[in-house]
Amino acid sequence: MIRPILSGLAAGLLLVGCATVADNVTTHAAHDYPEARSYDVSENAMADVDAALSRAVASDKRVMIVMGANWCHDSRALAGWLGTDRFAALIDAKYELVFVNVGMPQSGDGHNIAIAQRFGLDALPGTPNVLIVTADGTLINADTATTWRDAASREEDAIYDELVSLAN
Known part of the structure; x- marks a missing residue:
């Protein structure tokens, strides 16, 4: 009689522990940015x-080349911001937007690195990277492209303000 009660109690404690872990994961996964699913x-x-x-x-615009990856939460966060109405209006007015998959350049498994090199960046230390290029192919943010x-x-307003300043 005691054995079934102890088994039931142990199972109950295990479920409570799983629920607690699940709650913590949800809490830690919460964020203040719109994340693109893909x-x-x-x-x-x-x-x-x-x-x-x-x-x-x-169109007399600049080109915004966002070099990132699906595995990267920072890339998905930036893609999420760029997909909001506020950013979409800015992009529509000032930029031609291109997303480029770069894989994992920091681990030696990079893709499309030739695009960064085309605009004068020898390496991509991580993801994402944002290259702002004039219509004639001049990279105007070489100092911040890989930052x-x-x-x-980053705060929404800070991202927006930086993209506004690079648009002019």
């Missing part, structure tokens, strides 16, 4: 960049 990428990123540069010439690895921690 970091949409292309099979031919260089052609996408070329097309964006052509559109930029015709976006904390995008999930």
Whole structure:
């Protein structure tokens, strides 16, 4: 009689422990940014960049090349912000936007690194990276292009203000 009671009690404690862990995971997973579920990428990123540069010439805009990855929460956070109405209006008015999958460049498993090199960046230390390029192909934010690895921690207004300043 005691054995079934002890088994039931042990099982109950185990479930309570799992519920507590699940609650903690949910609490730690909460954040203050809109996270894109998928970091949409292309099979031919260089052609996408070329097309964006052509559109930029015709529209008198700059090109924003976001080099990130699906595995990266900072990349998904930035993609989430860029998908909001506020950022979409800015992008529509000032930028041609291209998302480029770079894999894991910091571990030697990088993809599409030739795009960064095309604009004068020899290496990508992490993800995401944001390259702002004029229609003639000049990188205007070489000093900050690789500093976006904390995008999930940045405030919405700070991201927006930086993109506004780079648009002009």
